[in-house]
Amino acid sequence: xxxxxALMTQEPDARASDVSDAPDATAxxxxxxxxxxxxxxxxxxxxxxxxxxxAGTVFECxxxxxxxxxxxxxxxxxxxxxxxxVTALIGPSGCGKSTFLRCFNRMNDxxxxxxxxxxxxxxxxxxxxxxxxxxxxxxxVGMVFQKPNPFPKSxxxxxxxxxxxxxxxxxxxxxxxxxxxTRAALWDEVKDRLKMSAYGLSGGQQQRLCIARAIAVQPDxxxxxxxxxxxxxxxxxxxxxxxxELKTEYTIIIVTHxxxxxxxxxxxxxxxxxxxxxxxxxxxELVEYAPTSLIFTNPDxxxxxxxxxxxxx
Amino acid sequence: xxxDHLTAADLQTSLGRxxxxxxxxxxxxxxxxxxxxxxxxxxxxxxxxxxxxxxxxEFTRLTDIGWFPRRGLFDLTTLLVNSAQISVIAMAVAVPSxxxxxxxxxxxxxxxxxxxxxxxxxxxxxVPSVVLGVFAISxxxxxxxxxxxxxxxxxxxxxxxxxxxxxxxxxxxSISEDALxxxxxxxxxxxxxxxARRVTTxxxxxxxxxxxxxxxxxxxxFSRAIGxxxxxxxxxxxxxxSLYNLSLFESGGTLTSAMAALGLGTDQVAGNNLAFQSLFxxxxxxxxxxxxxxMVGDVIVRRxxxxx
Ligand SMILES: Nc1ncnc2c1ncn2[C@@H]1O[C@H](COP(=O)(O)OP(=O)(O)OP(=O)(O)O)[C@@H](O)[C@H]1O
Ligand SMILES: [Mg+2]
Numbered sequence: 001x002x003x004x005x006a007l008m009t010q011e012p013d014a015r016a017s018d019v020s021d022a023p024d025a026t027a028x029x030x031x032x033x034x035x036x037x038x039x040x041x042x043x044x045x046x047x048x049x050x051x052x053x054x055a056g057t058v059f060e061c062x063x064x065x066x067x068x069x070x071x072x073x074x075x076x077x078x079x080x081x082x083x084x085x086v087t088a089l090i091g092p093s094g095c096g097k098s099t100f101l102r103c104f105n106r107m108n109d110x111x112x113x114x115x116x117x118x119x120x121x122x123x124x125x126x127x128x129x130x131x132x133x134x135x136x137x138x139x140x141v142g143m144v145f146q147k148p149n150p151f152p153k154s155x156x157x158x159x160x161x162x163x164x165x166x167x168x169x170x171x172x173x174x175x176x177x178x179x180x181x182t183r184a185a186l187w188d189e190v191k192d193r194l195k196m197s198a199y200g201l202s203g204g205q206q207q208r209l210c211i212a213r214a215i216a217v218q219p220d221x222x223x224x225x226x227x228x229x230x231x232x233x234x235x236x237x238x239x240x241x242x243x244x245e246l247k248t249e250y251t252i253i254i255v256t257h258x259x260x261x262x263x264x265x266x267x268x269x270x271x272x273x274x275x276x277x278x279x280x281x282x283x284x285e286l287v288e289y290a291p292t293s294l295i296f297t298n299p300d301x302x303x304x305x306x307x308x309x310x311x312x313x
Numbered sequence: 314x315x316x317d318h319l320t321a322a323d324l325q326t327s328l329g330r331x332x333x334x335x336x337x338x339x340x341x342x343x344x345x346x347x348x349x350x351x352x353x354x355x356x357x358x359x360x361x362x363x364x365x366x367x368x369x370x371e372f373t374r375l376t377d378i379g380w381f382p383r384r385g386l387f388d389l390t391t392l393l394v395n396s397a398q399i400s401v402i403a404m405a406v407a408v409p410s411x412x413x414x415x416x417x418x419x420x421x422x423x424x425x426x427x428x429x430x431x432x433x434x435x436x437x438x439x440v441p442s443v444v445l446g447v448f449a450i451s452x453x454x455x456x457x458x459x460x461x462x463x464x465x466x467x468x469x470x471x472x473x474x475x476x477x478x479x480x481x482x483x484x485x486x487s488i489s490e491d492a493l494x495x496x497x498x499x500x501x502x503x504x505x506x507x508x509a510r511r512v513t514t515x516x517x518x519x520x521x522x523x524x525x526x527x528x529x530x531x532x533x534x535f536s537r538a539i540g541x542x543x544x545x546x547x548x549x550x551x552x553x554x555s556l557y558n559l560s561l562f563e564s565g566g567t568l569t570s571a572m573a574a575l576g577l578g579t580d581q582v583a584g585n586n587l588a589f590q591s592l593f594x595x596x597x598x599x600x601x602x603x604x605x606x607x608m609v610g611d612v613i614v615r616r617x618x619x620x621x
Contacts, residue, residue, distance in 0.1 A: 105506065107502065107505070107506065110501070110502060110505060112423070112424055135505075135508050135509070135510050136508070138505060138506055138507065138508045139507075139508030142506060142507070143502075143506035145499060145502065145503065145506075147499060149497070149499035149500060149502070149503045150503075151500060151503065151504070151518055151522075152500075152521070152522050153521070161504070161507060161509075161517070162507035162508065165507065165508055165509055165513060166508065210503070213503075213507065214506070214507070217507060217508065
């Protein structure tokens with residue numbers, strides 16, 4: 001079947017389930033996991049439901065440019081992201097790491113005036129073609145933000161938010177919530193206060209809650225934008241362990257400012273840098289993309305070496 | 314440079330500067346005191362007038378056939394019912410359109426559209442209420458309402474309620490829009506990142522997060538509606554007298570329009586039995602109602618904020 005179909009806007013009744021709590025019949029008939037909840041409504045192809053090649057390619061980016069209005073933030077980025085691995089994006093502040101990360105789930109659409117050129121293929125489907133519905137993309141490509149951003153709702157409702165949108169049955173939600181919190185290594189800490197506000201959690205707990213919330217909808221890919229930047233070393237360690245665990249099931253792309261972290265957790269590393277042109281516009285570009293072990297031991301580009309050894313380039 | 318020998322005198326300001334800052338301090342305090350004093354004076358005047366009325370009126374007169382102060386008939390129900398009817402109609406008009414406009418401006422409108430629409434809305438807020446009163450009798454009733462309700466009176470509560478509603482829309486829209494825009498963008502991104510459409514995000518994330526602000530907008534709007542005088546005086550035609558009736562198609566005076574009529578004193582109201590004193594009584598009643606409303610609003614807002 002055509003993998004493209006899976007990302008298109010669904011028939012009207014499926015869309016209606018966004019607004020009401022009552023999902024359409026197909027969704028409530030399916031067995032009770034978030035994954036089936038998400039995918040059952042969609043015309044699932046072999047590609048999406050897991051018969052994909054062992055070490056397939058999830059994203060292929062070719063000549064990606066990103067503009068904010070007239071300002072070109074990122075120029076000519078081409079790289080492929082492998083399945084079930086951790087890809088780290090590193091580079092100096094303002095080089096466009098977040099901008100690039102947000103291309104993978106069309107999050108830049110939310111920014112007025114932002115424009116993406118070039119192609120970003122997701123399992124061979126160009127995410128930026130007209131027929132693709134960004135909402136469907138985001139259900140497959142989840143995101144964890146730099147600052148923990150739980151909803152002002154209970155812990156339970158935070159996790160259940162995504163699955164509910166996807167039409168997971170009420171009776172199945174408890175399991176989804178427990179499962180997600182367990183995988184995010186938060187269950188033991190919060191199991192007795194699921195109905196309490198997520199704002200009562202510490203920063204590190206909130207960030208793990210956001211991770212749990214992102215994986216509760218069983219995405220294929222989890223994008224993480226400096227998920228540990230606001231955390232202490234212990235919470236950071238927890239989240240790194242979690243990432244190592246998650247990569248058996250998910251593809252992870254992570255932005256980090258912490259070189260050691262990139263070295264510890266990632267399989268591939270992309271180093272970005274900014275180049276000021278003759279008119280003083282600072283445009284980010286991809287300098288080097290290679291297996292992490294190579295980048296940190298034997299980088300090709302002198303700029304990479306300067307950056308990772310602390311002689312910032 | 315380290316001073317050899319530091320004394321307290323080295324760190325003192327000059328006398329002139331100290332006097333100046335003291336003077337400024339007293340000036341500000343005086344200004345604050347004046348506002349407090351004026352408020353106290355108003356409350357005292359109203360309360361003592363109201364007391365004169367209450368202590369002298371025969372209580373049966375408070376529940377008679379209607380509001381005819383010069384004949385000594387002070388049926389409060391008439392005025393309260395009319396005020397309530399008109400305010401409820403006003404809110405039925407203003408809340409949906411005010412919230413709708415706020416959601417549109419905050420969640421949907423392109424910045425360019427917002428730049429045009431926001432000032433337009435504020436323009437509506439600056440329309441003097443007397444103009445809206447005239448608009449009600451010259452347009453709302455004759456050009457719209459008569460097409461639907463042939464038996465409608467030229468002066469009627471329905472048109473008055475609609476016009477008050479129009480008056481309150483910008484107020485509610487503007488407070489609500491501030492409340493919606495105060496919801497952090499990070500929450501919208503979180504919701505979108507989980508595959509929520511814009512409607513879903515608006516209803517499930519933005520709305521609950523802004524709930525206390527929206528409640529505040531509603532309550533401020535309601536007290537504005539119930540206190541509105543000019544529109545109802547013109548459009549509802551209650552004026553100095555009104556007979557008890559529940560029909561929205563009939564004219565009827567409210568607490569405020571009755572006060573306005575009494576205050577104008579067209580028929581030598583002053584000195585004529587208790588009519589003039591009833592003005593203060595109505596004022597006190599109105600004041601108490603808005604006060605209670607604001608307090609209830611405060612409680613609701615605080616409770617909503619504390620929920621999470
Ligand atoms: N919403 C926006 N509107 C306009 N310009 C933006 C916007 N977001 C980012 N930029 C610009 O794009 C460039 C890249 O920003 P981006 O946030 O992607 O950098 P980054 O590599 O993530 O930096 P950091 O490490 O500090 O997070 C910067 O010059 C920034 O000023
Ligand atoms: Mg960033």
